[in-house]
Amino acid sequence: GPADAAVRWPVLFLLAGSILWLLAGSVLAVIAAIKLHTPGFLADCEFLTFGRVYPAALNAFVYGWGVNAGLAVALWLMARLARATLPGGGLLIVAGAFWNLGVKLGVLGILAGWSTSVPWLEMPHQIVPLLLVAYALAAAWVVGALRHGSSPRLYASQWWLLVALFSLPWLWATAEAMLFFGPVRGTVQVLVGAWFVHGFLLLWFVPLALAVIYYLLPKLLGRPIRAYHLTPFGFWAYVVCAGWAGAARLTGAPVPAWTQAVGTVASLLLLVPLGVIAVNVFGTLLDGGLAVLARSNALRFVGLAALFLVLALLRFAGMLVLRDGAELSWFATASDYAVLYGGFSFAVFGAAYYLLPRLVRRAWPFASLIHMHFLCSVLGFVIGVVALSLGGLRQAADLGGGVKFDEVTAHLLPYLQLATVGGILLLVGHLAFAFHFVKLVFCPCVRARAAAAPVPAELLRTAPDLEAAS
Amino acid sequence: MNRAIVIFLGAFAALTLSWAGLLLGSVRSYGALGAYFDDTESKAYPAQAPGLATRGAQVYADLGCAYCHTQQVRGGEPSADLARKWGGRESYARDYIREERVLLGSVRVGPDLRNFGSRAPAAAELYLHLYSPAAVVPGSTMPAHRFLFETRQITGQPSPLALDRVKVAAPAGSEVVPTSRGEALVGYLLSLRDGYNYPEEEGKNMPPPAPKMEGEKKAETPKTEAPKK
Numbered sequence: 001g002p003a004d005a006a007v008r009w010p011v012l013f014l015l016a017g018s019i020l021w022l023l024a025g026s027v028l029a030v031i032a033a034i035k036l037h038t039p040g041f042l043a044d045c046e047f048l049t050f051g052r053v054y055p056a057a058l059n060a061f062v063y064g065w066g067v068n069a070g071l072a073v074a075l076w077l078m079a080r081l082a083r084a085t086l087p088g089g090g091l092l093i094v095a096g097a098f099w100n101l102g103v104k105l106g107v108l109g110i111l112a113g114w115s116t117s118v119p120w121l122e123m124p125h126q127i128v129p130l131l132l133v134a135y136a137l138a139a140a141w142v143v144g145a146l147r148h149g150s151s152p153r154l155y156a157s158q159w160w161l162l163v164a165l166f167s168l169p170w171l172w173a174t175a176e177a178m179l180f181f182g183p184v185r186g187t188v189q190v191l192v193g194a195w196f197v198h199g200f201l202l203l204w205f206v207p208l209a210l211a212v213i214y215y216l217l218p219k220l221l222g223r224p225i226r227a228y229h230l231t232p233f234g235f236w237a238y239v240v241c242a243g244w245a246g247a248a249r250l251t252g253a254p255v256p257a258w259t260q261a262v263g264t265v266a267s268l269l270l271l272v273p274l275g276v277i278a279v280n281v282f283g284t285l286l287d288g289g290l291a292v293l294a295r296s297n298a299l300r301f302v303g304l305a306a307l308f309l310v311l312a313l314l315r316f317a318g319m320l321v322l323r324d325g326a327e328l329s330w331f332a333t334a335s336d337y338a339v340l341y342g343g344f345s346f347a348v349f350g351a352a353y354y355l356l357p358r359l360v361r362r363a364w365p366f367a368s369l370i371h372m373h374f375l376c377s378v379l380g381f382v383i384g385v386v387a388l389s390l391g392g393l394r395q396a397a398d399l400g401g402g403v404k405f406d407e408v409t410a411h412l413l414p415y416l417q418l419a420t421v422g423g424i425l426l427l428v429g430h431l432a433f434a435f436h437f438v439k440l441v442f443c444p445c446v447r448a449r450a451a452a453a454p455v456p457a458e459l460l461r462t463a464p465d466l467e468a469a470s
Numbered sequence: 471m472n473r474a475i476v477i478f479l480g481a482f483a484a485l486t487l488s489w490a491g492l493l494l495g496s497v498r499s500y501g502a503l504g505a506y507f508d509d510t511e512s513k514a515y516p517a518q519a520p521g522l523a524t525r526g527a528q529v530y531a532d533l534g535c536a537y538c539h540t541q542q543v544r545g546g547e548p549s550a551d552l553a554r555k556w557g558g559r560e561s562y563a564r565d566y567i568r569e570e571r572v573l574l575g576s577v578r579v580g581p582d583l584r585n586f587g588s589r590a591p592a593a594a595e596l597y598l599h600l601y602s603p604a605a606v607v608p609g610s611t612m613p614a615h616r617f618l619f620e621t622r623q624i625t626g627q628p629s630p631l632a633l634d635r636v637k638v639a640a641p642a643g644s645e646v647v648p649t650s651r652g653e654a655l656v657g658y659l660l661s662l663r664d665g666y667n668y669p670e671e672e673g674k675n676m677p678p679p680a681p682k683m684e685g686e687k688k689a690e691t692p693k694t695e696a697p698k699k
Contacts, residue, residue, distance in 0.1 A: 003679075041562075043616075046617035051536075054534065163481045170485055185567055186503060243488025256563070327576075330579045
């Protein structure tokens with residue numbers, strides 16, 4: 001439609017950038033994963049030591065892949081749902097270019113030894129103002145699309161988009177200010193960090209995944225969201241509780257007990273909106289009949305994103321209830337990965353398989369590459385998260401049980417090796433995805449094929465009313 | 471569009487509330503926690519770290535040591551930190567008030583380092599550990615930090631900091647010595663110790679399986695020294 005045409009180039013630009021970061025991030029992550037069990041691997045380069053490669057991978061993934069892809073999807077969804085044809089897409093490309101420049105400087109800065117070592121805020125803080133300005137330009141454009149759109153309705157997807165777009169700069173600027181520009185004292189810093197990381201997960205990655213899920217599920221299944229009347233309640237309950245839940249990451253740490261209690265209560269309260277989301281999403285999926293999953297590539301990714309997202313969020317609450325000492329093990333870290341990859345990335349992959357053919361007006365050339373990407377992602381993700389989770393539980397039990405430390409390390413090795421296998425599978429899947437993206441967007445040889453196999457007409461319906469039709 | 475403004479304001483209010491409640495609340499409740507002045511010893515605790523250690527803390531941060539090593543000793547169930555002798559007591563919020571950047575760490579790939587200084591081996595062994603971890607702790611997965619050392623010709627006397635030439639297989643006539651960054655890092659690691667028992671926190675944590683109440687009360691006794699920052 002015209003909305004797609006208006007955002008074609010900015011969305012393609014942001015997605016291309018995000019895919020490059022996805023590749024860079026997965027290569028760095030595989031290096032880091034190997035180093036965890038084979039410390040001799042690339043050992044003598046200071047810039048590739050574990051303590052630098054690991055945060056570099058994380059930042060490439062979060063800021064490079066996560067924010068680029070999130071903005072691309074937000075832009076496309078907002079323009080579509082608001083039926084906007086706002087000019088000025090060139091500005092978005094400029095904003096995207098500055099964003100990517102900033103992330104590049106940040107990741108290289110980490111590798112070169114300017115890492116702050118504060119989780120998720122490792123990039124040298126001098127770069128952050130540049131990144132915030134670039135982000136603000138892009139996000140303002142997305143909100144502008146809403147303002148100038150012709151649609152009178154505001155759909156659930158758009159609520160989630162608005163929350164994500166607004167929360168990230170708020171969280172980020174505040175955390176930077178309280179940690180680097182005017183640092184607070186002592187372990188208050190750790191609370192700021194936990195509030196930021198958890199907020200980033202719950203108020204950027206999760207809402208974007210939900211925006212995709214709430215749009216694409218009804219669209220692809222051809223039926224409305226189940227129990228849509230509950231959605232506003234779920235949304236507000238989620239938004240109100242999410243900001244407080246971060247303190248639960250510090251269970252048992254030297255921070256005041258009341259902050260830990262508040263975090264725990266908020267995390268448990270989040271189960272209520274999570275229940276609403278589960279009813280909405282799984283109800284719609286089951287109504288639509290799971291047989292459809294076999295037909296649509298996008299739907300398979302989005303359906304799994306919904307499943308993984310709900311399971312990942314359940315883990316946060318589960319860890320607090322069990323209180324098994326897993327806070328300082330790989331189990332806790334695996335929960336973050338489950339949201340980042342299983343929830344957010346799967347949703348973005350689904351959205352990409354849906355939106356890219358519509359943006360460039362031709363079909364994906366190779367079905368086999370999509371299957372390969374799907375298979376590698378599912379296997380890699382499940383193997384990686386299960387290995388880190390089981391390994392983490394073992395680690396927590398060993399640490400709490402007073403097992404000698406060298407044995408703790410030895411017990412963990414097979415799990416870490418398995419996690420590397422998962423990481424390599426993910427990398428292979430990403431390579432297939434990236435290659436396919438290049439083939440689809442840039443390769444002229446594909447055009448002839450596409451003419452022979454046009455996009456099925458029923459997938460080109462423009463009205464998004466299905467989402468709210470109940 | 472009006473609903474969009476409602477959502478915008480709602481999200482703003484929710485996030486601002488959590489910020490004010492959790493973070494400003496913490497700053498207010500213990501953000502000004504002061505050092506404790508011990509009259510008998512005529513010293514303030516926690517002690518100010520020496521300059522070498524402050525530089526070493528930056529090396530600790532830029533090398534990302536905190537991704538594998540926590541710096542928080544935990545007491546009570548289900549932790550075995552005290553039995554492991556990672557510290558004589560659990561860590562309190564007050565222990566961290568002088569640190570420019572608090573890096574508690576989140577995964578225990580390696581041992582906790584909060585009290586490393588009080589259990590550290592001789593500096594020579596610590597340097598060797600950094601140079602070649604598996605040579606000191608068999609099975610260790612810690613990466614070698616050879617980039618914190620340089621191999622150079624011996625001129626005159628060998629450096630007192632030089633590693634054991636046999637163990638590191640130094641070429642004839644040369645020695646392996648830590649760089650200034652390496653020295654700073656070791657200075658920092660050796661400075662890590664939280665031995666002091668603050669009367670206020672100690673009272674709160676006895677007997678052993680007591681609830682955690684790490685210094686949330688603002689120190690208000692005249693013994694409290696204003697933070698030097």
